[in-house]
Amino acid sequence: MAWGFGVDVGGTTVKxxxxxxxxxxxxxxxxxxxxxxxxxxxxxDIAGAIQNYMTEQKIPQGEILGIGIGVPGAxxxxxxxxxxxxxxxxxxxxxxxxxxLTGLPVVVGNDATLAALGEWWKGGGQKSDMVLVTLGTGVxxxxxxxxxxxxGTHGAGGEIGHIVVNPDETEPCSCGKRGCAEQYCSATGIVxxxxxxxxxxxxxxxxxxxxxxxxxDVFDAAARGDIPAIETLEQVYGYLxxxxxxxxxxxxxxxxxxxxxxxxxxxxxxxGARQYFETExxxxxxxxxxxLATLGNDAGVYGAFCLLQRECI
Amino acid sequence: MAWGFGVDVGGTTVKxxxxxxxxxxxxxxxxxxxxxxxxxxxxxDIAGAIQNYMTEQKIPQGEILGIGIGVPGAxxxxxxxxxxxxxxxxxxxxxxxxxxLTGLPVVVGNDATLAALGEWWKGGGQKSDMVLVTLGTGVxxxxxxxxxxxxGTHGAGGEIGHIVVNPDETEPCSCGKRGCAEQYCSATGIVxxxxxxxxxxxxxxxxxxxxxxxxxDVFDAAARGDIPAIETLEQVYGYLxxxxxxxxxxxxxxxxxxxxxxxxxxxxxxxGARQYFETExxxxxxxxxxxLATLGNDAGVYGAFCLLQRECI
Numbered sequence: 055m056a057w058g059f060g061v062d063v064g065g066t067t068v069k070x071x072x073x074x075x076x077x078x079x080x081x082x083x084x085x086x087x088x089x090x091x092x093x094x095x096x097x098x099d100i101a102g103a104i105q106n107y108m109t110e111q112k113i114p115q116g117e118i119l120g121i122g123i124g125v126p127g128a129x130x131x132x133x134x135x136x137x138x139x140x141x142x143x144x145x146x147x148x149x150x151x152x153x154x155l156t157g158l159p160v161v162v163g164n165d166a167t168l169a170a171l172g173e174w175w176k177g178g179g180q181k182s183d184m185v186l187v188t189l190g191t192g193v194x195x196x197x198x199x200x201x202x203x204x205x206g207t208h209g210a211g212g213e214i215g216h217i218v219v220n221p222d223e224t225e226p227c228s229c230g231k232r233g234c235a236e237q238y239c240s241a242t243g244i245v246x247x248x249x250x251x252x253x254x255x256x257x258x259x260x261x262x263x264x265x266x267x268x269x270x271d272v273f274d275a276a277a278r279g280d281i282p283a284i285e286t287l288e289q290v291y292g293y294l295x296x297x298x299x300x301x302x303x304x305x306x307x308x309x310x311x312x313x314x315x316x317x318x319x320x321x322x323x324x325x326g327a328r329q330y331f332e333t334e335x336x337x338x339x340x341x342x343x344x345x346l347a348t349l350g351n352d353a354g355v356y357g358a359f360c361l362l363q364r365e366c367i
Numbered sequence: 368m369a370w371g372f373g374v375d376v377g378g379t380t381v382k383x384x385x386x387x388x389x390x391x392x393x394x395x396x397x398x399x400x401x402x403x404x405x406x407x408x409x410x411x412d413i414a415g416a417i418q419n420y421m422t423e424q425k426i427p428q429g430e431i432l433g434i435g436i437g438v439p440g441a442x443x444x445x446x447x448x449x450x451x452x453x454x455x456x457x458x459x460x461x462x463x464x465x466x467x468l469t470g471l472p473v474v475v476g477n478d479a480t481l482a483a484l485g486e487w488w489k490g491g492g493q494k495s496d497m498v499l500v501t502l503g504t505g506v507x508x509x510x511x512x513x514x515x516x517x518x519g520t521h522g523a524g525g526e527i528g529h530i531v532v533n534p535d536e537t538e539p540c541s542c543g544k545r546g547c548a549e550q551y552c553s554a555t556g557i558v559x560x561x562x563x564x565x566x567x568x569x570x571x572x573x574x575x576x577x578x579x580x581x582x583x584d585v586f587d588a589a590a591r592g593d594i595p596a597i598e599t600l601e602q603v604y605g606y607l608x609x610x611x612x613x614x615x616x617x618x619x620x621x622x623x624x625x626x627x628x629x630x631x632x633x634x635x636x637x638x639g640a641r642q643y644f645e646t647e648x649x650x651x652x653x654x655x656x657x658x659l660a661t662l663g664n665d666a667g668v669y670g671a672f673c674l675l676q677r678e679c680i
Contacts, residue, residue, distance in 0.1 A: 128651050183520050197617070204512065206619025207496050210651035217613045218647060220534065231647060300530045304510065304617040306519025334531060336542060338441050338523040 058119035058362050059104055062165060062354030063087060063096065065126065065140035070103055071355035072111075075119060075363070077176070081107070082355065093142035101155035120159030122362030123148060124168035124354045128209025133162040136209065161358075161365045164205065167212055168357030169349075170196020171203040173311050175360040177349040181308040185301055186347065187214065187294075189316035189323075192228070193236040193243070196357075197305055203361065204305075214301050215240070219293045238293035241269035241316050248272045248286040257281050273319045287326060294323075295330025302331075302339040313347030320346060371432035371675050372417055375478060375667030376400060376409065377439065378453035383416055384668035385424075388432060388676070390489070394420070395668065406455035414468035433472030435675030436461060437481035437667045441522025446475040449522060474671075474678045476516065480525055481670030482662075483509020484516040486624050488673040490662040494621040498614055499660065500527065500607075502629035502636075505541070506549040506556070509670075510618055516674065517618075527614050528553070532606045551606035554582035554629050561585045561599040570594050586632045600639060607636075608643025615644075615652040626660030633659060 055074055062069040064087060071082040085103050088095040104121065107113075125148060127138035133149035149160045163171070170186035173179045179186065182201060188194040193215030197204040204211040215236035216229050223233035225246075237243045245268065252262055259282040260275050261267050275283035298310050312324060328344045335342070349356055368387055375382040377400060384395040398416050401408040417434065420426075438461060440451035446462035462473045476484070483499035486492045492499065495514060501507040506528030510517040517524040528549035529542050536546035538559075550556045558581065565575055572595040573588050574580050588596035611623050625637060641657045648655070662669055 207621040208651040210619040210649055213616045213649050216649040217616045303526045303530045306523040308520040336523055336526050336529040338521040
């Protein structure tokens with residue numbers, strides 16, 4: 055039996071998991087992400103955690119396939135990270151640096167891309183060609199084609215949150231453009247849309263009593279029949295359906311998987327998006343399947359280990 | 368030396384080319400596409416043309432790698448054509464049918480996808496990851512990632528002409544949707560936009576004297592300083608730039624190649640699209656290169672032979 059590690063570096067915690075080469079997750083833990091001093095402790099912390107685990111479990115170095123690691127930034131040439139604002143990193147050759155610290159082979163990917171690979175491998179999207187739409191604080195995504203994750207030339211493969219779905223938008227997206235899908239389908243985008251809609255309607259809403267409501271509050275209110283909340287979500291589903299329809303015109307996947315915090319809304323989100331997708335999609339794509347992500351926060355470590363297996367076997 | 372054939376089936380003619388396995392095109396000719404009686408003569412005509420060529424050139428069957436063929440329709444499961452309206456075909460297993468007629472291995476692809484593969488292989492887009500935007504009567508496209516053409520689950524990979532770039536559009540696209548890129552960036556779309564613009568402006572234009580002007584007339588008038596023609600093309604470049612920006616958010620290619628009849632407009636088109644692309648693209652993609660297609664009508668036969676080499680070696 056041989057072993058390998060999947061690592062998912064987030065802005066506050068690093069998730070680490072140990073897998074056997076059959077693909078079974080044996081152990082999973084977290085360490086804090088120390089972003090101070092340009093994040094220079096992050097890789098040594100990861101190396102230390104992995105070395106400790108190997109010592110405790112008495113796993114010899116020779117039985118370790120290596121480390122797959124996902125980072126929240128663009129990955130160029132398959133292993134060089136070009137700025138991770140959240141981590142304090144500038145340009146960093148993660149493969150070389152973590153390899154030197156551990157003496158192990160290292161493969162590197164973008165976190166959203168690896169989450170897609172994880173869902174493709176063990177989660178909600180076990181089909182040959184899949185698109186993961188990650189609806190979180192922002193909107194990200196990952197694309198898996200023929201079982202291979204698509205990184206893109208500039209590390210921007212699957213950056214579908216910045217597809218323009220409303221050219222008439224007046225407020226800017228965090229990226230500087232106007233009308234990106236992220237402005238409507240992310241948790242913050244849904245709250246923004248709800249506030250805008252509430253400001254323009256005389257219709258009563260429980261959300262009007264609540265100053266700092268969340269995306270979940272909008273879904274909960276809609277489930278209780280709150281008209282402005284329902285109308286807000288119809289807008290969200292419309293933009294999400296259009297986003298997915300546009301993505302399908304490019305890569306035409308077998309399945310579209312909705313993940314991220316917003317996807318906890320479950321079936322209403324899935325069915326709402328699907329309905330608008332059908333009115334906006336290219337006819338050949340009408341049978342595209344929709345599913346919810348199933349691995350939650352573990353998708354990244356699964357994907358990181360899956361990439362490792364791909365590259366090292 | 369071994370040989371192979373690249374075939375590109377169009378609505379009026381079938382282009383056939385013979386290549387050696389070094390990739391040199393030795394001979395290229397056309398036969399009419401007989402679409403009558405549900406297009407049932409098309410494959411026998413192709414088989415006959417190839418057999419005649421082999422006899423004339425005294426090439427034994429054993430020296431032939433096979434036939435790569437591009438068809439104007441969705442290709443499912445890599446070789447079954449699911450409706451080619453232009454050819455009269457319903458569902459047809461082209462690989463099986465042409466293989467039976469010739470006794471040769473056959474590989475099948477969508478024509479736009481194979482044109483992209485051709486431009487990737489020998490034309491304007493010789494980079495690892497490339498998107499071809501075909502601006503013809505309609506807008507099509509093809510995507511090559513890591514040197515492999517992307518067919519899509521339902522044969523709709525690269526159908527980028529049906530990405531919605533203007534949700535406010537009131538007129539329907541040929542596909543039934545509204546606001547598809549094809550409605551603005553195809554030859555017919557450009558004429559449509561020009562007519563709409565001329566109807567709404569008091570500004571003089573040479574196009575107002577011409578009842579049935581073409582897309583080329585619009586470019587020619589713009590080159591002579593015709594204001595409404597220039598304004599029309601600014602709109603076209605805006606939509607084309609947005610289309611390409613959206614596609615780059617999905618697959619993030621190294622290079623975008625503009626092909627099809629409209630691309631004969633050359634540098635003004637390339638620079639116009641590039642300028643609007645830069646204002647609408649995701650920041651990581653700003654360095655994406657733009658180029659013009661160079662193979663013209665031969666892209667399809669090059670791509671068909673390239674696919675054959677891939678699958679048969």
